[in-house]
Amino acid sequence: MSLLKVENLSLGSDRISIVKEVSFVIHRGEIYGLLGESGSGKTLTSLSIIRLLPPGVHILSGKIIFKEIDLTGLDEENLRNIRGKEIALILQDPLSALNPVLTVGEQIEEVLSGNKAERKRRAIELLKEVGLPDPEMRLRNYPHELSGGMRQRVMIAISLARDPSLLIADEPTTALDLTLQIQIMKLLLSLNQKKGLSILFITHDLGVMRWIARRVGVLYKGFLIEEAPVEDLFKTPLHPYAKELMKAYSIEDSGTEMRALNLKTQEHQGCPYLALCSEKTEKCYKKGVPPLIAISPKRKVRCWHYEK
Amino acid sequence: MKNKLLVQAKGLWKSYEIRVSLFKKIRFWALKNINLEIKERESVVLLGESGCGKTTLGKLILGIEKPDKGHIEVSTSVQAVFQDPYASLNPRMKIKESLLEPFLIKFRKSEKEGLKKVINLLREVGLSKEVLELYPHALSGGQRQRVALARALITDPGLLVLDEPTSSLDVSVEAQILKVLKRLREKTGASYFLITHSLRVAKALADKILVMYMGNIVEEFSAELLNKTMHHPYTQMLIRAYPDPFAPSPPPFDQIKGEVAGITEIKKGCPFYPRCPIKEDICLTGSPELKPLSRKHSIACFLVSKLNHLN
Numbered sequence: 001m002s003l004l005k006v007e008n009l010s011l012g013s014d015r016i017s018i019v020k021e022v023s024f025v026i027h028r029g030e031i032y033g034l035l036g037e038s039g040s041g042k043t044l045t046s047l048s049i050i051r052l053l054p055p056g057v058h059i060l061s062g063k064i065i066f067k068e069i070d071l072t073g074l075d076e077e078n079l080r081n082i083r084g085k086e087i088a089l090i091l092q093d094p095l096s097a098l099n100p101v102l103t104v105g106e107q108i109e110e111v112l113s114g115n116k117a118e119r120k121r122r123a124i125e126l127l128k129e130v131g132l133p134d135p136e137m138r139l140r141n142y143p144h145e146l147s148g149g150m151r152q153r154v155m156i157a158i159s160l161a162r163d164p165s166l167l168i169a170d171e172p173t174t175a176l177d178l179t180l181q182i183q184i185m186k187l188l189l190s191l192n193q194k195k196g197l198s199i200l201f202i203t204h205d206l207g208v209m210r211w212i213a214r215r216v217g218v219l220y221k222g223f224l225i226e227e228a229p230v231e232d233l234f235k236t237p238l239h240p241y242a243k244e245l246m247k248a249y250s251i252e253d254s255g256t257e258m259r260a261l262n263l264k265t266q267e268h269q270g271c272p273y274l275a276l277c278s279e280k281t282e283k284c285y286k287k288g289v290p291p292l293i294a295i296s297p298k299r300k301v302r303c304w305h306y307e308k
Numbered sequence: 309m310k311n312k313l314l315v316q317a318k319g320l321w322k323s324y325e326i327r328v329s330l331f332k333k334i335r336f337w338a339l340k341n342i343n344l345e346i347k348e349r350e351s352v353v354l355l356g357e358s359g360c361g362k363t364t365l366g367k368l369i370l371g372i373e374k375p376d377k378g379h380i381e382v383s384t385s386v387q388a389v390f391q392d393p394y395a396s397l398n399p400r401m402k403i404k405e406s407l408l409e410p411f412l413i414k415f416r417k418s419e420k421e422g423l424k425k426v427i428n429l430l431r432e433v434g435l436s437k438e439v440l441e442l443y444p445h446a447l448s449g450g451q452r453q454r455v456a457l458a459r460a461l462i463t464d465p466g467l468l469v470l471d472e473p474t475s476s477l478d479v480s481v482e483a484q485i486l487k488v489l490k491r492l493r494e495k496t497g498a499s500y501f502l503i504t505h506s507l508r509v510a511k512a513l514a515d516k517i518l519v520m521y522m523g524n525i526v527e528e529f530s531a532e533l534l535n536k537t538m539h540h541p542y543t544q545m546l547i548r549a550y551p552d553p554f555a556p557s558p559p560p561f562d563q564i565k566g567e568v569a570g571i572t573e574i575k576k577g578c579p580f581y582p583r584c585p586i587k588e589d590i591c592l593t594g595s596p597e598l599k600p601l602s603r604k605h606s607i608a609c610f611l612v613s614k615l616n617h618l619n
């Protein structure tokens with residue numbers, strides 16, 4: 001059964017289109033991964049789900065259906081009931097997400113219910129769960145007194161505080177050392193297995209993605225260009241960009257070309273990967289943007305080479 | 309040829325006061341007896357646990373913080389790329405202004421010349437000049453990080469302190485940035501002090517690797533020795549926890565355990581004792597000193613003789 005269904009979602013500002021007709025489904029109890037290069041639209045896609053888009057970026061079209069309700073049509077008040085409680089978010093930038101003038105304790109207890117003692121007990125429990133040493137003392141610290149990794153774990157604790165059914169985790173482990181990263185992965189995997197927590201997991205780290213997600217969607221310049229079960233994607237990537245990504249990882253210091261970012265208002269005439277693709281043929285120039293082609297019930301790819 | 313020493317730090321100690329309860333503050337040591345040398349053209353990579361003091365050490369090199377004890381000498385111009393790119397960029401300034409400002413302050417040259425250099429550098433880090441007219445908030449995390457890097461490079465510093473500069477970038481952009489850094493070292497002889505959590509990045513750029521745990525340097529070695537020799541138990545744990553996307557089986561989720569000891573519960577003994585898989589009673593007798601095994605390798609561990617068997 002699906003928990004979240006993103007259908008033909010397009011995001012953009014007045015000048016440019018940023019995310020283009022992206023569709024994916026997250027089933028109940030599933031960990032779905034979004035992979036993609038820097039600037040491909042991972043963060044904005046996830047923020048749009050709970051309508052926390054930065055000023056100037058809007059949902060242009062599409063539906064976001066969470067438990068049968070279309071969130072794009074929901075008013076702010078109803079949305080507030082869903083945010084944090086039903087859908088929690090771990091932001092990419094922990095420093096900007098924490099309030100600098102409130103202590104860690106105040107920020108966690110703010111989202112908890114119960115009397116003062118209960119909230120404190122639960123806050124300590126949560127900090128322990130995410131592996132923060134000295135939880136009791138840390139409650140009194142302000143964000144600037146914590147290291148980058150500690151702030152990240154406080155963020156994770158806050159997001160888990162209200163037992164959400166969907167967790168959106170935007171690069172939750174990038175600030176952590178490998179031994180903590182693996183512990184956070186384990187924590188999320190066990191919340192997923194034991195409590196059935198569904199997770200939208202965003203990362204550009206191939207190793208983390210491989211061992212946490214069940215299915216993965218790959219974004220490139222705002223397009224979903226491939227979707228596959230995680231083992232298949234890593235064993236036999238189909239899209240030329242996905243192949244390039246796997247290659248760049250294995251070959252140390254690979255000779256990838258400069259990928260200058262293009263923010264121009266240009267409407268994509270053809271395939272978004274055309275300029276950098278090493279497998280392009282005449283067909284790719286002649287035709288427009290390739291459709292997302294279903295190769296098998298579980299695999300989709302947006303590339304003309306797979307046209308039947 | 310002997311390269312010049314750019315940074316020389318001896319016996320650095322740095323403490324912070326932390327409130328442990330409403331009425332009580334304690335002083336804890338974020339850095340303990342750190343010795344550090346960075347030579348011209350050398351890349352020193354610092355690996356370590358989250359919260360162990362890496363950024364603090366970077367701040368001492370930059371002179372943003374002062375040590376409580378010990379002394380540090382820096383004989384070159386230093387620029388930084390911070391862990392949090394928001395910290396390097398003024399949110400109210402367009403990217404263009406952010407990039408031009410340090411150039412115009414340092415060199416008495418025209419804005420036109422500055423702009424030329426800005427555009428060149430942006431290209432080097434894989435951004436086009438369209439970002440010039442934008443504000444930081446309109447960029448993705450990785451794009452901001454690259455602007456911060458360009459800003460640090462614009463004044464041709466002799467030493468760059470890079471605090472996790474590629475951790476928000478995907479592998480293909482990361483590879484590009486590493487190339488830019490290498491090229492720059494060839495061209496200008498710049499040195500790097502790079503803080504990272506990525507063994508891949510360490511391998512790609514480091515000449516020397518330092519591993520830190522709770523304010524102590526627990527291992528120091530030439531980069532080529534990574535994974536080719538015995539390592540400190542914490543370094544070994546890092547290596548084991550590395551999730552290899554192409555391995556046949558998942559990383560050992562259950563083997564990597566242990567809470568980092570809290571700063572309020574540290575007694576005497578080796579700082580890694582609570583998590584160490586090979587600890588013995590002797591490890592509680594004091595804090596092990598960093599001892600050389602060879603010219604290229606030092607480890608701080610009482611049970612060095614036991615380490616062989618783990619690799």
Ligand SMILES: Nc1ncnc2c1ncn2[C@@H]1O[C@H](COP(=O)(O)OP(=O)(O)OP(=O)(O)O)[C@@H](O)[C@H]1O
Nearest residue numbers: 038039040041042043044054446447448449450451
């Ligand atoms: N507030 C904004 N206004 C206009 N454009 C924006 C804004 N925020 C982001 N963008 C643009 O939208 C694109 C997608 O941004 P997003 O933050 O979703 O990328 P991302 O995939 O999360 O990248 P990263 O891995 O670097 O975090 C980027 O090219 C960025 O320049």
Ligand SMILES: Nc1ncnc2c1ncn2[C@@H]1O[C@H](COP(=O)(O)OP(=O)(O)OP(=O)(O)O)[C@@H](O)[C@H]1O
Nearest residue numbers: 145146147148149324338358359360361362363364
């Ligand atoms: N201004 C401050 N006041 C009090 N304590 C501080 C301050 N800055 C840092 N600390 C403490 O010093 C220790 C080291 O912090 P530092 O930021 O150097 O860690 P780090 O190694 O960079 O960690 P990370 O990998 O998580 O960024 C932490 O315990 C942190 O809480």
Ligand code: SF4
Nearest residue numbers: 578581584591609610
């Ligand atoms: S000194 Fe003892 S506790 Fe510390 S790392 Fe070595 S074996 Fe482990």
Ligand SMILES: [Mg+2]
Nearest residue numbers: 043092448449
């Ligand atoms: Mg992002």
Ligand SMILES: [Mg+2]
Nearest residue numbers: 148362363391
């Ligand atoms: Mg840090």
